[in-house]
Amino acid sequence: xxRREFIQSTGFLLTFPSLILNSLxxxxxxxxxxxxxxxxxxxxxxxxxxxxxxxxxxPNIRRLIEMGSFTKxxxxxxxxxxxxxxxxxxxxxPAGHGVFGFLGRDPKTYAPFxxxxxxxxxxxKTIEIGDWKIPIIGGEGHNYRKGKPFWDYLYEKExxxxxxxIPSNYPPSPMKSGRxxxxxxxxxxxxxxxxxxxxxxxxxxxxxNLEGKGRVYYAYFNEEDVFDGILxxxxxxxxINPEETQLPFKVYWDKGHGTARIxxxxxxxxxxxxxxxxxxxxxxxxxxxxxxxxxxxxxxxxNAKDKFRLYVYPLSIDPSDPAQVISTPSDYSEELSNHCxxxxxxxxxxxxxxxxxxxxxxxxxxxxxxxxxKESLNIFDYELNRFLGLKRGMLFYYFSAIDQGSHIYWxxxxxxxxxxxxxxxxxxxxxxxxxxxxxxxxxxxxxxxxPRNIPIMVLSDHGFVPLRRQVNxxxxxxxxxxLKTYSEPNYGDPMLLSTGGVNLNESKAYGxxxxxxxxxxxxxxSNGIVKPEEKRRVMEDIKKMLLAIKDPQTGLNPIGDVxxxxxxxxGKYLNDGPDMIIGCNYSYGLDYSGxxxxxxxxxxxxxxxxxxxxxxxxxxxxxAVLMTNFKMRVNNMPIIWDIAPTILKILGIPTPVEMRGxxxx
Numbered sequence: 001x002x003r004r005e006f007i008q009s010t011g012f013l014l015t016f017p018s019l020i021l022n023s024l025x026x027x028x029x030x031x032x033x034x035x036x037x038x039x040x041x042x043x044x045x046x047x048x049x050x051x052x053x054x055x056x057x058x059p060n061i062r063r064l065i066e067m068g069s070f071t072k073x074x075x076x077x078x079x080x081x082x083x084x085x086x087x088x089x090x091x092x093x094p095a096g097h098g099v100f101g102f103l104g105r106d107p108k109t110y111a112p113f114x115x116x117x118x119x120x121x122x123x124x125k126t127i128e129i130g131d132w133k134i135p136i137i138g139g140e141g142h143n144y145r146k147g148k149p150f151w152d153y154l155y156e157k158e159x160x161x162x163x164x165x166i167p168s169n170y171p172p173s174p175m176k177s178g179r180x181x182x183x184x185x186x187x188x189x190x191x192x193x194x195x196x197x198x199x200x201x202x203x204x205x206x207x208x209n210l211e212g213k214g215r216v217y218y219a220y221f222n223e224e225d226v227f228d229g230i231l232x233x234x235x236x237x238x239x240i241n242p243e244e245t246q247l248p249f250k251v252y253w254d255k256g257h258g259t260a261r262i263x264x265x266x267x268x269x270x271x272x273x274x275x276x277x278x279x280x281x282x283x284x285x286x287x288x289x290x291x292x293x294x295x296x297x298x299x300x301x302x303n304a305k306d307k308f309r310l311y312v313y314p315l316s317i318d319p320s321d322p323a324q325v326i327s328t329p330s331d332y333s334e335e336l337s338n339h340c341x342x343x344x345x346x347x348x349x350x351x352x353x354x355x356x357x358x359x360x361x362x363x364x365x366x367x368x369x370x371x372x373x374k375e376s377l378n379i380f381d382y383e384l385n386r387f388l389g390l391k392r393g394m395l396f397y398y399f400s401a402i403d404q405g406s407h408i409y410w411x412x413x414x415x416x417x418x419x420x421x422x423x424x425x426x427x428x429x430x431x432x433x434x435x436x437x438x439x440x441x442x443x444x445x446x447x448x449x450x451p452r453n454i455p456i457m458v459l460s461d462h463g464f465v466p467l468r469r470q471v472n473x474x475x476x477x478x479x480x481x482x483l484k485t486y487s488e489p490n491y492g493d494p495m496l497l498s499t500g501g502v503n504l505n506e507s508k509a510y511g512x513x514x515x516x517x518x519x520x521x522x523x524x525x526s527n528g529i530v531k532p533e534e535k536r537r538v539m540e541d542i543k544k545m546l547l548a549i550k551d552p553q554t555g556l557n558p559i560g561d562v563x564x565x566x567x568x569x570x571g572k573y574l575n576d577g578p579d580m581i582i583g584c585n586y587s588y589g590l591d592y593s594g595x596x597x598x599x600x601x602x603x604x605x606x607x608x609x610x611x612x613x614x615x616x617x618x619x620x621x622x623x624a625v626l627m628t629n630f631k632m633r634v635n636n637m638p639i640i641w642d643i644a645p646t647i648l649k650i651l652g653i654p655t656p657v658e659m660r661g662x663x664x665x
Contacts, residue, residue: 031630031650031665034159034392037384037450038457038647040088040166041439042081043403043615044625045463046072052436060444061627064458069632072623074639075462077563077581078515079619081184081403082115082145084461084640086168090147091644091659095571097147099168100578101616103513103595104144108526111498112512112596115144116170116185116347143170143185146573150644151178151394153653158392162383165398167461170347172328181327181336183398186347188314189284189295189323190234194346196354197312199229199251205309205359213353219251219308227251227308231264233284233315234293234323245284245293251310258305273304276371279342281318294318296342302364311354311364317345340379344372350404356610362428365408373401373438380442384449394651399442405435406464410613414466416587418606447629455650456629459643463622467614469551470591470607471558472600473511473582479603480545482509482538489599497597505529508538512597514616515590516578517542517562524575539564539580546582551604558604560585560618570660583618590616632664 052058076084076094080101083094090097103112145168151161155176163169165183172180188194192212199219200206206218221227233245249264258273265282277299283292295315302309317326320337326345327333336343350369354360360368380397387395409431411417412424443458450456474497477483484506489496496502497510504527507520519535522528530538543562551558561583566574582590589607593600615622626638632646641661648655649663 031455032652033453033455033650034157034652035387035390036394036455036457036647036650037387037446038394038396038459039442039446040085040396040398041402041458041460041625042167042398042400043406043462043464044436044439044460045406046623046625047463048432048436049625052433057433058436058440060440060447063447064443064456064629065627067452068456068628068630070625070627071632071634072637073459073626073642074637075615075619075622075624076640077568077583077619078513079462079615079617079622080514081461082168084624085166085184086145086147087639087641087661088459088461088643089145089149089166089168091150091641091656091661092147092571093569093641093660094577095565095569095574096658096660097145097168097571098573098576099145100516100576100581101513103516104576105512105516105518107518107524107528109498110502110504110510110512110525110527110597111495114185115168117144143168143173145169145173148656148658149173150647151175151180151396153648153656154178154394154651157652159394159651160390160392161394161396162387163396164379164383165400166396167347167398171325175328179328179332181333182345182347184347184400186317186326186345188316188346189293190315192314194314194348194351194353196314196351196359197231198359199227199308199310199312201308208357210353210357210359213357214359216359219310221251221253221308225253225255227253231282231312231315233282233295236284236286245286247282247284251308253304253308255305260301260304260308260310262299262310269299271299271301271304273301274367276300276367281320281342282315293323294321295323296345300364300368302360311359313351313368314346319343319345336379336382340382343375343379348404349400350408352404352407352611355408358610362412362424366428366431369401369405373399376401377442381445384446388449388451394647399439402432402435402439402460403464406432406613407611408613410464410466411610414468414612417466417468417612418608419610419612452629457643457647458625458627459640460625461640462615462619462624464613464615465617465622466587467589467607467612468587469554469558469604470589471549471584471604472591472594472598472602473515473517474594474597474599475591475601475603476546476549477509477511477517477542478599482542483507483599485599491599491601494593494598495596496599501599502597509542510597511582511590511594513578514592514595515582515584517580517582519579521579535579542580549603551588553604556585556588558584558588560621583620585618586621588617589614630665634664638664 086097086099094100161178163180167184170182170185196214198216201219231247252261262269279296282295285292296318298313300311319333349372355365411419412429484503546559563581645655645661645663
């Protein structure tokens with residue numbers, strides 16, 4: 001999408017809402033129901049939607065909005081999925097629920113941490129028997145998001161909620177009744193965000209530095225074309241000296257037919273080149289005869305003729321026998337497995353790591369992504385039918401395909417992108433539009449099966465734009481004198497801030513997270529130097545400096561907005577988030593290499609990466625979508641935290657006083 005098309009199709013909001021700007025003028029519609037269907041289409045963009053609607057390509061989405069309403073909706077600042085969906089869930093801004101994005105920071109160590117990781121209490125007590133460490137008290141985890149989710153208010157009306165894979169809900173929050181399964185944030189079986197494995201006969205692939213995103217092993221075949229391999233599993237923490245578990249396997253390669261047979265853990269898998277296997281259950285032994293961990297994976301035979309390349313999907317929590325809590329009640333994931341078959345549990349199921357490291361071709365990535373989407377549709381059919389059979393109920397169902405696809409496919413449709421390849425674009429250039437057409441099919445199914453009197457809401461959490469150029473925030477702060485180092489920075493250290501390379505005794509500010517800036521505040525940070533009474537002046541100086549930056553290559557201003565958080569957000573978790581939230585302009589974004597506290601060699605650089613589309617910019621430039629089969633009228637653009645009170649009002653529940661959002665009906 002060209003910049004002019006973007007402006008025409010999306011438009012701009014003049015100001016981000018302050019504490020007093022959230023006035024609505026809604027009609028007193030009597031939209032009351034004991035049932036409601038809500039679909040979360042992560043990343044659906046109103047600009048792309050408008051263009052395709054004008055071309056007549058999305059007849060069922062048009063049918064939905066002609067029945068009710070269609071509007072752009074402001075996301076949170078930052079417009080990161082965990083943050084935005086947490087506001088949707090609670091009716092609060094980020095200072096109210098505490099989630100300001102994928103990463104938080106420890107002011108004592110300046111180290112980042114994942115807000116998707118559960119907070120653990122009642123840490124396990126153990127006894128030692130021989131080589132084994134046996135737990136006698138299990139730890140309990142709860143998710144990082146604070147605030148009461150809207151579905152907790154439904155119990156008083158005996159409305160049963162089902163919440164499928166909403167972000168910022170890992171592990172799923174307890175429910176008095178109803179069902180939920182965790183989504184974004186759920187790790188693989190090793191506790192990582194998704195580490196793939198590749199076995200390759202190409203020696204040059206073994207030399208790659210995949211920076212922890214995956215593992216590549218040499219596949220040595222004997223004269224009979226048989227390979228004996230080892231698959232690494234989770235660390236056995238039940239041992240006094242923990243060690244990685246492993247499973248042996250064999251591969252029988254038929255070069256002439258381009259096929260391979262994989263024998264592992266009692267499974268016999270026959271694949272042809274280009275084929276992705278079904279889900280395979282694996283057991284990793286922890287204590288012989290007593291304890292094991294179940295995992296699921298899929299094998300993808302990428303090449304099997306002139307060379308051998310076998311991809312193994314990140315070992316995932318087995319939904320039929322979960323090694324940790326991923327659903328409430330705990331047997332809900334087992335129920336889904338029994339009715340729908342095994343399914344992906346990894347929080348970000350489409351393997352970004354495999355495509356970003358070029359282990360996957362674009363065709364490989366599309367094959368895996370299409371398979372995940374088909375699986376999601378299968379479970380949705382089951383849940384929709386169940387919902388329609390309830391007397392009272394609320395179904396929220398989340399789809400990740402547009403978001404995950406738009407991140408990777410954007411350059412295919414953008415000749416101005418540094419990672420645009422004409423031949424690849426010729427083959428795959430319509431992938432994003434293809435996804436929107438698939439989602440039109442979801443709406444067709446919903447409208448055909450759902451009675452007209454059941455309220456339907458469809459929303460995204462943000463839109464999308466190209467990511468062509470990147471700004472390293474810490475480099476800008478370093479060159480402007482706000483961030484000091486002891487010597488020339490080690491540009492190769494992504495966590496320079498917390499590994500001793502930054503002179504924190506002389507630094508006034510630092511960047512951490514995908515668009516957060518923190519003041520090195522005395523009394524809060526362990527090495528803080530900025531006095532509280534000086535904080536405002538320092539923030540204003542930094543804001544002025546950032547807004548004045550010009551890209552020497554384009555002559556444009558990369559930074560579109562610098563939001564001083566305390567001017568816009570309220571809540572007891574305000575001080576947990578960034579002091580300033582940096583919003584880049586269209587086609588720019590903050591360099592991900594600075595997210596953990598690194599300093600880049602360049603202030604502004606080309607994005608030469610498969611991650612070619614993004615949304616973590618000025619939220620006014622990536623508005624979300626809101627569509628309903630009922631009428632809404634508002635004076636101002638609605639905000640994502642208005643959705644929770646709207647849902648509650650439809651279901652006959654007054655807006656809780658603690659919610660910041662206001663009902664849209």
